[in-house]
Amino acid sequence: MHQPDSKIKIHLYEKIATDLSQQIYSGVLVSGDKIPSVRETCQQYQVSMSTVLQAYYQLESKSLIRSVPQSGYYVSHRLQTSGLPNKSNPSIHLSNEDTSDIVSKVYDGISSDHMMLSLGVPSAKLLPLSKLNKALNHALHSLPEYGSAYEHVLGNPKLRRQIARLSATWGGQLTEDDILTTAGCSGAMTQAIIALTQRGDTIAVESPVYFGILQLALSLGLKVLELPTHPETGIELEALKAAFVKNKIKLCLFISNFSNPMGGTMSVEHKKELVRLLEYYHIPLIENDMYGDLYFGPARPTNCKTYDESGLVLLCSSISKTLAPGYRVGWLTPGIFTEQIRRVKFATTISSATITQEAVADFLEKGRYESHLKKLRNTLQSNCLNYTEAVRTWFPEGTKISRPQGGFMLWVELDPKINTAALYNQTIKRKVSFAPGRMFTLQNQFNNCLRLSYGLPWTEQVKTAIKTIGTLAKYQETY
Structure with missing residues (x-):
């Protein structure tokens, strides 16, 4: 596998938009500053007026700039x-x-009349439901026996071909034979863990880490080693190397891009070094990359699988965070563990859901996924900015906020005297939900942290909900 950077075609308008957004993020351009006129930018980049206007429209759609008539x-x-x-x-x-x-x-506490900032899924309002309904209807009438038969144990061939095609965006060279479909990304991780561990084994994870992984590990009788993690760059490699030496680690389970809940992303060198460590110690990595398509930059980030030559990296993903959570369509690349995982899938589920696999395959085959993702990424980036600004405005002074470059999770750290589990008990009475930090660890830590999902469209109701959390946090801080 290889890094795809040299093959990615960046349109001129995207380069202009990226250059200006980086100046805004870095503070070179601040609120109220006038950006170069369309004519000036045309001259600077030697492009047409329509190209510049397209770049400015993209920045407007992300709420980074605004147009003032005649100014x-x-x-x-x-x-x-x-x-x-x-x-x-x-x-x-x-x-x-x-x-x-x-x-x-x-x-x-999940309820339709609550403001659910705790759920790690995008709002249905951001998903192409009408097009998915058409794909489902087409699948129902095109499949033999109306989709009632068992699918092949590896999964729908058309879907696996489309997933293999999409792997080129992160530098993959997969074929349909490299892929096995599952019931969502959680199903992929579950089958991989069951195939590669036994009760009493130790797995290494990030800290904080998605609580579903912790609950799964406990249910399987596994020991969990939580490792130091940076909110921007991910797992600390020196700590991982020391853990390999001191502990008998059976496997690692990391999110390399836009991790849940911190939102960090490993650099390319970080990913390469991690793969080298895995190969040296011959330890498999279950890599969750289900947020990788939700990037805010000009191109999709690579993953650890991009640099995997040994087959030790088992890439897990799904369309649960990008297209349809309830379809439960996921997949994994078993690498050198294909036979073990195939046996586990057959023993636990026999096959994946036939109709939803066919519907997603049809959606991907017709090129609708890329168009949908572009709109979704723009919305999520705009949401990220608005949610972050609201937290800065309404939360106690000194609150620390992550700076994700993709996905839809904000990790918020409050004063140590604030207990977010107790804060949750207060906000849920006001029909506002968030995820307390204590959910994301098996140790006594992150009691003053919380995770907010910005997967809901930005509205006055969302702003009010964030204000409610911040106001109650200030009150708890005072007393």
Whole structure:
């Protein structure tokens, strides 16, 4: 596999938009600053007026700039720099404290009349539901026996071909035979873990980490080693190397792009070095890359699988965060473990859902996915800016906020005296939900942190919900 950077075609308008957005993010251009006129930018980049206008329209759609009639374009967001959350510092000792009570409390609080900032899925309003309905109807009438028969154990061939085609965006050279479909990304990770571990084994994860992984590990009788993680760059490699030496680690499970909940992304060199470590110690990596398509930059980031020559990286993904959570369509690349995982899938599920696989395959085959993703990424980036600004405005002074470059999770760190589990008990009474930080660890940490999902469209109701959380946090801080 190889890095795809040299093969990515960046349109001129995208380059202009990226250059200006980077100046805004870095603080070179601040709120109220006038950006170069269309004519000036045409001259600078030697492009047509329509190209520049397309770039400015893209920046407007992300709420980065605004047009003032007969005056020009101005930076619209303040984007003041706030402190980043601290790098995590979990105990080096294994700890398996059960957090199922708090996880259950948050999920039991799910209600259609609540402002659900806790759920890690995009709003249905951001999904192409009418087109998906057509794809489902087509699948129902085109499949033999109306889709009632079992699918092949590896999964729908057309879907696997489309997934292999999409792998080129991250530098993959997959074929349909490299892919096995599953019931969502969680199904992919579950089957991989069952195939590669036994009760009592130790797995290494980020800290904080998606609570579903922790609950799965506990249910399988596994030990969990949480490792220091930076909110921007991901897992700390020196700590991982030390863990390989001191502990008998059976496998690693990391999110390389836009991690949940911190939102960090490993650099290319970071990913390459991680793969080298895995190969040296011959330890498999289950890589969750289900957020990789939700990037805010000009091109999709690579993943660890991009640089995997040994087959030790098992890439897991799905369309649950981008297209249809309830379809439960996911996949994994088993690498050198194909036979073990194939046996596990057959023993646990026999096959994946026939109709939804065919519908997603049809959606991908007709080129609708890329168009949908472009709109979704623009919306999520705009949401990220608006949610971040609201947290800065309404939360206590000194609050630290992550700076994700994709996905839809914000990790927020408050003053140590604020307990976000107690704060949740207060906000849920006001029909506002978030995810307390304690959900994302098996250790006694992150009690003053929380995760917000910006997968809901930005509205006055969302702004009010964030204000409610911040106001109650200030009150708790005072007392």
